[in-house]
Amino acid sequence: MTARAVVTGLGIVASNGIGRDAYWAATLAGRSGIGRITRFDPTPYPARLAGEVSGFAAEELLPSRLLPQTDRMTRFALVGADWAFADAGIRPQELPEFDMGVATASHAGGFEFGQNELKALWSRGGQYVSAYQSFAWFYAVNSGQISIRNGMRGPSSVVVSDQAGGLDAVAQARRQIRKGIPLMVAGAMDSSICPWGWVAQIACGRISVSEAPDRAYLPFDAEACGYVPGEGGALLIIEEADHARRREAPQVYGEIAGYAATFDPRPGSGRDSGLRRAIEQALRDAEIPPDGIDVVFADAAATPELDQVEATAITGVFGPGGVPVTAPKTMTGRLYSGAAPLDLAAALLSIRDGIIPPTTHVRLADRYEIDLVRNAPRTAPVRAALVLARGYGGFNSAMVVRAPT
Amino acid sequence: MSTAQTGSFTDDDLRRILREGAGSDESVDLDGDILDSTFEELGYDSLALLETGSRIEREYQITLEDDAVSGVRTPRELIDLVQQRLAARPS
Amino acid sequence: MTAAGDRRVVITGIGVIAPGGVGVKDFWQLLTDGRTATRRISFFDPSPFRSQVAAEVDFDPELHGLRPQEIRRMDRAAQFAVVTARQAVRDSGLEFDALDPLRTGVTIGSAVGATMGLDQEYRTVSDGGRLDLVDHRYAVPHLYNYLVPSSFAAEVAWAVGAEGPVSVVSTGCTSGLDAVGYAAEVIREGTADVMVAGATDAPISPITVACFDAIKATTPRNDDPEHASRPFDASRNGFVLGEGAAVFVLEELSVARARGATIYAEVAGYATRSNAFHMTGLRPDGREMAEAIRVALAEARLDPEDIDYVNAHGSGTKQNDRHETAAFKRSLGEHAWRVPVSSIKSMIGHSLGAIGSIEIAASVLAMTHHVVPPTANLHNPDPECDLDYVPLVARDWRTDAVLSVGSGFGGFQSAMVLARPDRDRR
Structure with a gap:
């Protein structure tokens, strides 16, 4: 019989709530995280609203050694994975190392990190480019960093299919579960709210130029005028159903069916x-x-x-x-x-x-x-x-x- | 403050550059007596050393050859290396 | 239809763009001649950089059938992908227009996406790095396609008319193996019958050269570009950046046989593992790559002794070549000393995400011609690299099953077994 893939842990970072419970409470209450961009001055640009995550204290959540080598989206991913493991009641170092893999999706990689290094290159010269640029911006970085932080030596993968990629990554995790890997971390965190990322996003022609946070992103409305980009996402602990049952997982949220x-x-x-x-x-x-x-x-x-x-x-x-x-x-x-x-x-x-x-x-x-x-x-x-x-x-x-x- | 202008390179300069370029391991007191600990003991890997070397080269306008940096094991050895290069710099 | 579980996946079409040659014929000629395509960088003035050599492709997109608007909207890496996909489709003899588009998919690997396009565009919108608030009015209209490299897979899907599962796989320098492995799995599980799969990268751009300079991963052998890539040699001191693409047509075996297709090889086994050690560093024992090899062999139902040729990652960095030599010994045992092992990166450099697929092409051609490509520039092997690396000269060699491996930043270690579908299996 085909192995079943169930979800036993959630790690969430979103503009209206950081962490599973904060996000869910805000979402049920209808609280929005959309507002005028604060991380740079959006005045010169036609679009000025975003769902920014504020109050995410990476320096309190991650070792200092990781900060110079990580883009914002990787910090979200590392913390999200930590929270998902904690939610699932798993200490990854206690599981066999080849039994755990990672499947993430990426949209644009660590674009803000890349922006800063491109600026260093073109304004000051190649010798000013960081030793971490070779991986900190690339699409595979979150899977790599999550596997390293948690000692996960099973199969890791990374898919890019724009917004659809988040589901493709979870599907890839289910594929690995079916091939006999007991546990996968899967999902995605993205963030490219920086001037260079903003300019590249605007180019798709689908970003809302409204300045009213409650009128800017209106799907299925007669006044629909494009979307507002945000940052964050979710990482899920996906387990083979019997594995979750045998270890008496604190909860099974559901099955990837x-x-x-x-x-x-x-x-x-x-x-x-x-x-x-x-x-x-x-x-x-x-x-x-x-x-x-x-x-x-x-x-x-x-x-x-x-x-x-x-x-x-x-x-x-x-x-x-x-x-x-x-x-x-x-x-x-x-x-x-x-x-x-x-x-x-x-x-x-x-x-x-x-x-x-x-x-x-x-x-x-x-x-x-x-x-x-x-x-x-x-x-x-x-x-x-x-x-x-x-x-x-x-x-x-x-x-x-x-x-x- | 950087001592780049004064032509010297102290242990405090190294601490500052390490923190900026590579952070510091929570289990290590970087302000303590670190000069003869190995970089490995201080939680710094080869990438951290490359980044540190590159920052020193830029700030102090010296060149640290590949082999020289990769052969350095402790902060004291790195400080000595930088001091030698600074002394050899045409004034 | 063959039931999932019994479905086997074969390669029936190949397209290649590599330094020194566009198309399978020129590519294979270069490899079997043992010639190198590495040279001083010509795309921009490399003199400010530590490493000034690369393996560049001489490529005229118009000559290869791309229309002016396609050329304008596609980054060079996307152009490579589309041209090689069309080559592969032609080579397969498969009538794509007659296929069920929903049962046809695309998987394209790329480590660094539209790096060339992004580097150039950043320079423009930031006015040479002067502006923090970069100016959107100077951006090209297709900048979003550079931002998100899934545009590469979309372009290929449009070119071949695929409407099934389409995506980019981006696992750094193992992308080229992982994309083909991913696509093979999609066919095996029964989601698709035909996949157009491979990988592309065109990273020879100032930002890439600078980022590898910063970690001294690329060779500084600027005075001798033709002999700069030296895998397994004692004098090796870093890899040579390359570019290119290889794309394949993958089909389910029984369907390919039924239509009388030329079958190059079966994607018989594939696995990837992570070293969970370091973003750029490798543990010297090669344990995780060995595990990937072990699982790939088991999936292929082959023993180490059945492998006739090992296509190595062989990047020419100090740590890589020792790491993978250890991995071969660990996974293949005594056979590691008997089987020919070679690195084509000695001739065409390291094209990051693309190289894994280009190396699959080389592996498959080795089976077709019973010739093993050499490791160029290998005059004086590192004493710790003591296997048979086929130095300098190609070898006539009965080749029915090949192991191809890759290793990349992020800790990814991948292994693929390619074999004749009519071989004896355990």
Whole structure:
């Protein structure tokens, strides 16, 4: 029989809450972390809002030796992994070293670290470039640093598929569990809120230029005008189900039950997006019919065309208003690779507590026939949840999590 | 304050540069008597030494050859090396 | 359809861009001649840098069928990926238009993404590093594609018409092995039937040269660029930066056989492990690479003695070559001393994430031609590197199964076994 992959620990960093409980309380309360950028002066740029994480004291949470060699997203990742292990009741040094691996996704690597070294290079010369640049910015750094900090010698991997990558990494972890690795750390943390990262993000043309934090990121709203970027994400402890049972894990949040990834037809083909097929395949993989899904965590791109594609895919599978849909990322901004792991965490907490977190500030446009959970959380039994994530260029990923059995 | 202008390189200069470039291990009192401890004992690996060497070269405008830095084991040896290079610098 | 668990994955198409030659034919000629493609850096003035040599590709994108708009929007590494993907598709003889696009996917490895594009763009928007608040009005419109290297996989997916699982795998210098390993697993588990998989990197840019200078990982042998890459030699003093790409068509074995495809090799076994030791350092005992090799051999159902050739990582840094020599002895036992081992990085440098796939191409061609490529510039082996590294001259050698390994920053250690699908298995 195929090994089952269950989630036993969560480590969360988001702009509306640092740590699992703070994030979940803020999210159920509808508290947003979106505001004007403080980490640099955003005045010269057309977009000025972001979901910045404030109050993250890396110097208190990590050894001083790690600080000069880590980008902000790596600090999030190291701390997130620590918290996920603690939540799962695991001391990694007590497990066999080849039994643990890491699968992370990355969006743009350690872009702020890279920015600073590019500045050193071009303003002062090559000899001013840091000895840590060779790895501190690259896409693989979080998997590498997490494995080193925790003595994990099993398989590690890193995927990049823009925002969809967060689910692809968790799926890769499930693959390793099925191949016999008992435990994986999986998910993603991203951060590129620095001038150079900001300029590169603006270039995609999908960032909201609104200056009102409550009107800037409005998926499925007639006033949808792009998204607000954020930083942070989630790391999950994923275990083979029997491994978790044998060691009497403090909790099993749920099972990674289904997954699929598709890619849109090439631009100009006139054919439909692959998102609906990703949903259908993920449900098939989970062996759950559409009416077995109790909530959909939407990708929520917040541009009219992409919202239409997503609403159409959801209603195509579940019927008009056929399933509650929510987008708590309206409170954190889009976290790129970090977004979907955070949605997975929220979905698992929804399963635990029987409550669906809200989408904030959105007035649902008439043209979308979806049951959007708006403004206040909704109490409902949640046995299975579907999480969607899309990446720039046409990446679609869908993952089903279900209640522990 | 840097003593780069005065042409000397002290243990406090080294402590400052180590902290800036590589941090300091929580289990080590960097302000204590460290001169004859090995860098390994102080929690510094080869990367930390490369970064430290590079910062010293930039700040003091000297050149530390590859083999010279990799052969250094303790703060005292590094300070001596830097002092030699400073003394050899054309004034 | 063959049931998952019994599904085996084979390579039926190859595309290569490497220093010294675009296309499989030129690439293999260079390797078997034992010629080197390393030279003084010509892309920019390297004189301010410690290491001034690299293995550059002479590449005209227009000559290889890319249209002006494609050239404009793609970083050089993405151009390499698309051109090699098209070569591989042509080589496979597979009618991609007739495939179910949802059962066709893409996995592209890259360690450093659009480094060249980002380096140039940063220089512009920061006005030569003068501006902290870099000026977005000077940015190219496709800058987001440089920011997120998944654009490489998207470009390849558009080029071949794939609509199944598409992604970039980025595990530093093992990306090229890991991307092919990832894609093979996707076919094996039954998610896709055809994967276009490989890796690309084009890192020869001032920021890359500077970052390796800072840790003295690249060679300072600037007075003799043609002989600068010296894996396993006692005089080695760092790697030579390279660039390039290799992309393959992977198919499920029974489907490939049914259509009468030319089958180059089976991706018979693959594993990756982490050293959990240091971001750039290696433990001298090679334990984690040995474990990856052990698992890859077990997956291939082969014994160490079945391996006819080992394609080494052989980067030419002091620590790497000893580390992997130890790993071979640890995993292959006595056979480590008997099997030919060579490093093509001696000829084409180290193209970071791409090299793992380029080395798969070399491994597969060794099986096709029964010729093992040499380790160039190896005149005086390091006494601690005491295996048969095939110095200087290619060797005629019966080759039915190859082990190819990679090692990279972040502690990644990967191993792949490529073998004839009709071999005897345990």
